[in-house]
Amino acid sequence: MIAAFTLLLVCQLVGEVLVRGFGWPVPGPVVGMVILFVGLVVRGGVPPSLDRVAAPLLQHFALLFVPAGVGVIAHLALIESEWLPLALAVVPGTLVAVLVTGWTLQRVGAVAGDAADR
Amino acid sequence: MSEPSGALWVYLGESPLAALTLTLVVYLGCHGLWDRLGRPALLNPVLVAIVLIASVLLAAGINYATYFEGAQFVHFLLGPATVALALPFYRELERLRRSALGLTVAVLCGSASAVLVAVGLAWVAGATPEILASLAPKSVTTPVAMSISQELGGVPSLTAALVVLTGIVGAVLGPAVLDLAKIRDARARGFALGLAAHGVGTARALQAGQTAGAFAGIAIGANAVVTATLLPLLWRLVADGG
Numbered sequence: 147m148i149a150a151f152t153l154l155l156v157c158q159l160v161g162e163v164l165v166r167g168f169g170w171p172v173p174g175p176v177v178g179m180v181i182l183f184v185g186l187v188v189r190g191g192v193p194p195s196l197d198r199v200a201a202p203l204l205q206h207f208a209l210l211f212v213p214a215g216v217g218v219i220a221h222l223a224l225i226e227s228e229w230l231p232l233a234l235a236v237v238p239g240t241l242v243a244v245l246v247t248g249w250t251l252q253r254v255g256a257v258a259g260d261a262a263d264r
Numbered sequence: 265m266s267e268p269s270g271a272l273w274v275y276l277g278e279s280p281l282a283a284l285t286l287t288l289v290v291y292l293g294c295h296g297l298w299d300r301l302g303r304p305a306l307l308n309p310v311l312v313a314i315v316l317i318a319s320v321l322l323a324a325g326i327n328y329a330t331y332f333e334g335a336q337f338v339h340f341l342l343g344p345a346t347v348a349l350a351l352p353f354y355r356e357l358e359r360l361r362r363s364a365l366g367l368t369v370a371v372l373c374g375s376a377s378a379v380l381v382a383v384g385l386a387w388v389a390g391a392t393p394e395i396l397a398s399l400a401p402k403s404v405t406t407p408v409a410m411s412i413s414q415e416l417g418g419v420p421s422l423t424a425a426l427v428v429l430t431g432i433v434g435a436v437l438g439p440a441v442l443d444l445a446k447i448r449d450a451r452a453r454g455f456a457l458g459l460a461a462h463g464v465g466t467a468r469a470l471q472a473g474q475t476a477g478a479f480a481g482i483a484i485g486a487n488a489v490v491t492a493t494l495l496p497l498l499w500r501l502v503a504d505g506g
Contacts, residue, residue, distance in 0.1 A: 151344065154344035154347045154348055155343075155344055157347045157350075158343045158344055158346075158347050161347070171408065171411075171488070171489060171492030171493055172408065172485060172488050172489055172492070173346070173407045173408055173488065174343070175342070175343045175344075175346035175347055176346060176405075176484070176485045176488065178343070178346070178347040179346055179347045179348075179349050179350045179353070179481070179485070180350075180485075181347075182347050182348075182350035183350040183353050183354055185350075186350060186351070186354040187354065187357070192351055192354060192355070197351065199348070200348035200351045203341060203344065203345040203348050204345065204348055204349070204351070204352070204470055204477070205470070206295075207345055207463065207466065207467040207470055208295075208309060208310045208435075208464065208467035208468070208471075209287075209288075209291045209295075209309075209310075209313075209338060210338055210339065210341050210342045210345055210463075210467075211310055211342075211428065211431065211463060211464050211467065212287055212290075212291055212310060212313050212314055212317065212335070212338065213287060213331075213332060213335035213336065213338050213339040214339060214342075214406060214424065214428055215310060215313075215314035215428040215431075215432065216314055216317050216318050216321065216328065216331060216332075216335065217328055217332075217421075217424060217425055217428065218314070218318065218425045218428060218429065219318045219321060219322060219328055220328045220421065220425070221421070221422055221425045224422060225425070228391065228392075228395055230389045230390075231385070231386035231387075231389035231390060231391035231395060231399075232386070232391075232395070232399065232426065234382075234385035234386055234388075234389050235381075235382035235383070235385055235386040235391075235399045235402065235426075236382070236399075236402065236426060236429050236430050236433055237433055237437075238381065239378070239381045239382030239385055239386075239402075239430075240378070240382075240402075240403065240430050240433045240434045240437075240438070240460050240461060241433070241434075241437055241438065241441050241460075242377055242378075242381045243374055243377050243378035243381065243382075243403055243434075243456075243459065243460035244434055244438040244441050244442065244456045244457065244459075244460040244461070244465075245441055245442075245445055245447075245456070246373050246374055246377040247370050247371075247373065247374030247377070247452075247455060247456040247459045247460060247483070248442050248445065248447040248452045248453060248455070248456030249445060249447060249452075250366075250369055250370040250373045250374065251363070251366050251367065251369075251370040251449075251451065251452040251455050251456070252447050252449055252452040254365065254366035254369050254370065
């Protein structure tokens with residue numbers, strides 16, 4: 147289990163180093179994820195120990211955003227004074243993006259075929 | 265207040281252990297309640313936990329930096345958890361491959377709409393250029409959004425707050441919008457939530473299932489790359505033209 151967690155950290159660290167070294171416009175952990183993904187493809191399967199470490203992290207992914215979310219309190223004054231443009235951008239702006247993205251993917255036909263994937 | 269209890273409050277207010285424990289206890293409570301009530305969208309555990317913890321900090325006069333000294337241990341796990349998204353990708357590889365063309369088109373349309381609608385509405389409502397630059401990359405995952413904001417002349421820490429609010433709105437209201445539009449495919453739903461609402465949307469998609477989670481994770485990375493490469497270029501064009 148420690149080995150599997152270490153593997154996640156090693157992938158992240160290599161990702162962070164590559165991103166900084168080459169000035170790539172992506173976060174280090176995303177590159178780390180690609181590295182691990184390639185490793186899984188090469189290996190041809192997910193080791194059970196890795197699955198045991200990854201499952202709780204993915205299951206409680208939402209928890210990990212709580213500390214950053216509480217950071218909103220540092221900007222309450224600004225959010226209050228500019229509330230209208232911010233609310234318009236954040237609420238309808240986000241929902242339109244959800245709609246456009248989902249609709250496009252469904253429309254382009256790439257997802258046609260197997261309705262069983264609900 | 266007597267001396268010993270005063271010291272106790274100081275300890276609780278400043279101890280990383282108390283901040284970390286508060287974060288976990290509140291989240292677990294919110295998650296348990298949400299689960300028991302049949303998972304209603306408006307009681308999204310991330311949203312309720314953030315509101316409760318923020319209220320406690322404001323009421324107790326604890327500043328965010330002090331709180332974060334403890335909460336950072338949870339925050340830190342975002343990195344390895346993001347790496348762990350490789351597992352659902354790997355398991356969904358076949359489906360991802362089959363959707364490659366659709367995903368490419370959806371990323372371009374989705375990223376463009378995320379920026380244009382947000383900036384357009386805020387501009388109409390009279391936002392300053394600094395605010396516009398801060399909210400333009402709000403659908404992108406936090407670290408990338410902050411660096412884009414900086415490049416456009418925004419306030420990176422305000423961007424971080426807007427990114428989280430965007431994530432919560434997408435996670436709480438996004439599934440209802442998808443239902444209304446009759447978008448039922450798990451891949452389209454997951455991808456839409458990940459693109460518009462980054463990691464918080466992905467967390468929501470993972471609750472719906474592995475397929476939706478994998479497509480949401482792909483969308484985070486794709487949107488980060490597209491927005492980070494194209495937005496600064498377009499921003500400069502518009503600024504020069506105006």
